[in-house]
Amino acid sequence: MLVRNVKFNSDNKIHSIYVNDEGMIECIDCNRKDGTVIDAKGRLISPPFVNPHSHLGYALTLKYAKFNESGTLLEGVQITREEIIPKISEEDLRKRLDIISKMLFINGVLYVRTHEPVLNDLAIKMLRIREEFTNLIRIQVVAFPTPGYFYGDNIERAEKALEEGAEVVGLIPHSEGSIEEGYKSIKIATDLAVKYGRLIDGHVDETDDPSSRFSEALAREALVRGIGKRTSISHMTASHSYDNWYFHKLLLLLRDSGVSVISNPVVSLHLQGRYDNYPKRRGIARIRELMKGGVNVALGSDNVIDAIYPLGDYNMLRVVQEAFLVDHFVASEVTSLISGITENGYKALSIVPPIIEEGQKAQFIILQARNYYDAIRTALPPFLVINGRYYANNNVSFLVNDSDITDKVINIVD
Known part of the structure; x- marks a missing residue:
């Protein structure tokens, strides 16, 4: 699985994460495209x-x-x-x-x-x-x-x-x-x-x-x-x-x-x-x-x-x-x-938090928002949840007369 356009809180920059079939973070910013590809659209990654x-x-x-x-x-x-x-x-x-x-x-x-x-x-x-x-x-x-x-x-x-x-x-x-x-x-x-x-x-x-x-x-x-x-x-x-x-x-x-x-x-x-x-x-x-x-x-x-x-x-x-x-x-x-x-x-x-690094088990979430402020304000379930080989994709979208306004109503304080 390749997760593209993920915002990292550590450097406020956009990255990609490749998770292999064993559920490990094989590489960051390598852009391997085999398997599922998910576009995070600049959403913020977070520890679980x-x-x-x-x-x-x-x-x-x-x-x-x-x-x-x-x-x-x-x-x-x-x-x-x-x-x-x-x-x-x-x-x-x-x-x-x-x-x-x-x-x-x-x-x-x-x-x-x-x-x-x-x-x-x-x-x-x-x-x-x-x-x-x-x-x-x-x-x-x-x-x-x-x-x-x-x-x-x-x-x-x-x-x-x-x-x-x-x-x-x-x-x-x-x-x-x-x-x-x-x-x-x-x-x-x-x-x-x-x-x-x-x-x-x-x-x-x-x-x-x-x-x-x-x-x-x-x-x-x-x-x-x-x-x-x-x-x-x-x-x-x-x-x-x-x-x-x-x-x-x-x-x-x-x-x-x-x-x-x-x-x-x-x-x-x-x-x-x-x-x-x-x-x-x-x-x-x-x-x-x-x-x-x-x-x-x-x-x-x-x-x-x-x-x-x-x-x-x-x-x-x-x-x-x-x-x-x-x-x-x-x-x-x-x-x-x-x-x-x-x-x-x-x-x-008394648990050591998962680390989002190459060679580590993939355990992270990607929020619906691009920052913690909007994530807390909207209280929407995370966009993506990954635990090794298992994942949940909660793709939330809002439409008005078929016009997608999702980004406008979620990312307000960004």
Whole structure:
């Protein structure tokens, strides 16, 4: 395959890339023309997107149970735990994951972290079948002990999932039965991570309660144990309600510990503030302040078409767009947000980003636009997604009376 007229961000020049039959970048600017030829028309090439927080195991299960009528996280979790997870067999998961992997792929996501409940061995089921989908995406599994380590035999189930190959230890301290059990769960998770040499990613402080401060305890534990770079704090929506003095103190600890924060702005907007009268809190992590303070912040999709969030499509550019909107970013900061689904995401997952060079496996995307600004503004799926020998071509065009206006409406800020 020859991809012509590709804009490289590194030198702002147009190049061509030849991908051979083995899915390797054989040469750049050699203009070999055998096989498929795709004209990128000056569109921007980019590393693949990362989705650092999802729940693939019960995605697309919205109609498996009654609807979540309150819209709260608590009701959604209860429906998921009691009515949906017990219905999920390995074959059911395989059928949905076939669709999900394609949804992720066409949206340019080649790497995804999924939090899989240890209940009903859902995490282990994911581990058993995930290799069937590596032609399109790579899946990193979190052994997720929802609704807490002290629920049933979740400690044993989590350890079993780690022994089966889960790369990440999960936790959810604010959901435990008491504050004391919440702090104990942090010790359990960090002990497991050290024992098995695993990463950590917890649902932490996913609440509007300003007194929920487990992020501080986890960051401190990670700092003391020297595992900060292997640790992620997902959600941290309570930080939206922290007083500014405390948040500044926490920010310094997060920075010094080296932990990553993973925010899921779309779903958090849907879930948080449900118990407020007007004015309602936005209920997301303080993305902008965290980034400015030197914390590695990545952005995830979270739930898609399930009891917790009934919409969604794994469009990571839309996730970036919502982060810009909800946390009061400004025009000069738009393009910097792309790091939340590229370099910062790779860092959170402890994955080395693919390199767009001769002799490397072809893993890249070409956006619909000629720059990141217009790509985020339009939030269109990438024009081209390549993972080795597999590719998706999302050729978007707009016509008015048979006159092609695509370039005029997409590339405005170029």
